[in-house]
Amino acid sequence: MLSANILAERFAAPVDKELPGRVQEAIDRILQKQLGEGSFSLWSDSGDVAPWLSAYALDFLSRAQEKGYVVPEYFYRKGMQWLIDQVKNADNPQVQDLAPLAYAHWVLARTGQGRHEDARYLFDTWFAKIPSPLAQAQLAGALALLGDRSRAIKGLKAAMERANGDPASSWRNYGSRLRNLAGIIHIIAESGIKEVDPAPAWQELTRLFAQEKYLSTQEQAWLVMASLTLEPSSPLELDIAEQAPAQAKKEEKEQPEKKKPSLLTRIKAALSFGSSEPLEAEAPASPQDEEKEQPKPKTPKSTFFALQRDGNSLLSNRVTITNKGDKAVWLVTTVQGSPVKAPEPxxxxxxxxxxxxxxxxxxxxxxxxxxxxxxxxxxxxxxxxxxxxxxxxxxxxxxxxxxxxxxxxxxxxxxxxxxxxxxxxxxxxxxxxxxxxxxxxxxxxxxxxxxxxxxxxxxxxxxxxxxxxxxxxxxxxxxxxxxxxxxxxxxxxxxxxxx
The missing domain is CATH 2.60.40.740 (Immunoglobulin-like)
Structure with a gap:
């Protein structure tokens, strides 16, 4: 949620102007689930302690505070102190405690409160028994931020290898292979470890993503974090062409007094680009010009590209997008609307x-x-x-x-x-x-x-x-x-x- 508008701007999607208000409401709702000693419960402030979710909540609150949102200092400090107490008192942790502890180390290191000696002890003694590859990456990422690059590189490589090959996941830490891979990609980038290449994780992540019909909230959140690590590379080389319906041309002939934008201009108006400058507008053409063969639209020189159409336009116009470059291009179709009939059981x-x-x-x-x-x-x-x-x-x-x-x-x-x-x-x-x-x-x-x-x-x-x-x-x-x-x-x- 915190980064939704950043991605919207990057991928040329509409910016949600109401997002800041919803983020502040989310902060307030999360704090309503904080327990007296600073930890958090899943459902209310009277529930059981949820150690992993406590680290997750404080991760969100720390990032929200960094972006200028109002996070009450008293409750924030109480939560962070709870994390510090957890890592200080983890001399002989149980296996189920290892993933929450690793996440706690990551949050504390990110906020400048990390404890190198405790993180090093957990890594040297318990790393192989940590049940989640994401948790292994979080501990390794914490060590990277604390300056221990050798352990960080070793840990991140091990976590990524395990996430790529291990089909197991545990809902007890709200995990899945897709969630773990997305989180590891994010941690590699945020910890600044260039010696670990995230490309294999991206390859497996995109394969898994293409297979999924539904995504959990955890998967959605960590996919956003992974997407933030994408950097513009070479511009797309696309040809975009649209075939207008015959009826539209007939109407243009019947109403010569009304000048309409040319086909090329209409296409340009429907396109939005990521990092490139928008294509220049073209002067309206005469009806006679409409009868002539239109030139191909200019190839967009942009890393990200979006084409938006309403339902009627999609039904009547055919749009062809051709990749003229030598690199693969991802095409994602998003459909929004109301169902015309009730969902089936x-x-x-x-x-x-x-x-x-x-x-x-x-x-x-x-x-x-x-x-x-x-x-x-x-x-x-x-x-x-x-x-x-x-x-x-x-x-x-x-x-x-x-x-x-x-x-x-x-x-x-x-x-x-x-x-x-x-x-x-x-x-x-x-x-x-x-x-x-x-x-x-x-x-x-x-x-x-x-x-x-x-x-x-x-x-x-x-x-x-x-x-x-x-x-x-x-x-x-x-x-x-x-x-x-x-x-x-x-x-x-x-x-x-x-x-």
Whole structure:
């Protein structure tokens, strides 16, 4: 988020003018999850300490402060002191502590508070046992910033070799191969170690990226950090040509009094360039000129290039981009819009369905609900991956309804749900949705099957406004393995006026 507008300018994309406000809001939300001793929890200021996420939060806060955002000094210093205490007291760490410790060393070294003797001890004694190649790179990067280049080079080379060849990843440190490679590329650049070439990591990263349909928030964040290390090389050598529809030419003939820009001018107006100067505008051409064969557009001399089109233009005009250079060019297509039909149900690693009951536990039809009526909505499903991870359950509320409150296992008002509800890590009843997070590691198994477990959440909802409403799908996904997800179908709910 901090660097989004930097990338936007570099890749000739629109700059988000509201981004600074959202960054400041993010800072405030993160600080709401800070615990008394300075560490952070994943969901609230009353949760368990999340050591790796504490380093991640302080990494973000330190970078935000460097960019001029307001980070309250008291809370920032308290967090940094917590990191210092962690590395000072890590004489005999457990394996699960190694990745958070490595990240802590990286954050402290970046902010000028690194402890070389502690980082050196961790490297010499525990480096091979650090469970994540990104964490290995963070420790090596910290040593680079502290002036220990020999250990840094050795560590970064080992981390990159492992990330390129090791298919394993651990969601416990929110990792994946793609995330690890992106993070290592970023650390190599930021630590200033020129002896380690990131090219092999880039090659594998781009291969993995092309295969992914979904990206976790961690993958997105570290991909941005990796992208910041890209430097302009030789300019692109592209020919861009657009074939206007025959109907457009016919209209131009029928309206000779109205001078329109030439085809070349229209193409130029749709292009934006990264580091190059914009192409000069061309004077409007006469209708007779439009009938003549237009010259090819000038080849853009730029490292980055963007062509923007609305949907109607893409349907009617054909754009051809030809690489005239001797180097490969990456082409990425981004589509924005609203779907013309509801998303189809899908399942991959999860199942999910929703049921409606009255407060006594009797099933209710969703096409015969009375205004003011209270109902219990249950969200049930199974996990079929056999893996342990954190999952997020989201149920969008149809219009005309308001959530009264979540229902938990300790809620005595609904005894018919006793022993059925998941002990969620986090629950939130918002104005427009119900959200719950849970850890699949602690779910009950289905009929003793170690690869299948079940979950169920519930909330109390009231019908407040008569009408016929679309019932959105309920969705569940693995937070850091987003390929595992499920979505129910779309329905209709009818609320009748009070009699």
């Amino acid at each position: 899908m399942e991959n690693g999860f199942t999910i369905f929703r049921e409606w009951y009255n407060t006594a536990g009797e099933p209710m039809p969703v096409d015969a609900i009375q205004q003011g009526e209270l109902m219990v909505v249950t969200l049930q499903g199974e996990v079929k991956t056999g893996s342990d991870f954190q999952a997020l359950l989201v149920d969008l509320l149809p219009a005309g309804f308001e959530i009264e409150r979540p229902i938990t296992e300790r809620d005595t008002a609904f005894s018919w749900l006793k022993d059925q509800l998941t002990d969620n890590l986090y629950v939130d009843a918002r104005d427009d949705r119900f959200v719950a997070a849970f850890d699949t590691k602690f779910l009950p198994k289905v009929n003793g099957n170690k690869k299948m477990s079940r979950f169920q959440s519930a909330y109390l909802v009231r019908a407040v406004t008569p009408g016929i409403y679309t019932l959105p799908p309920v969705e569940v996904e693995a937070m850091y393995r987003p390929e595992y997800r499920a979505r129910s179908g779309v329905g209709t709910v009818i609320v009748s006026g009070a009699e």
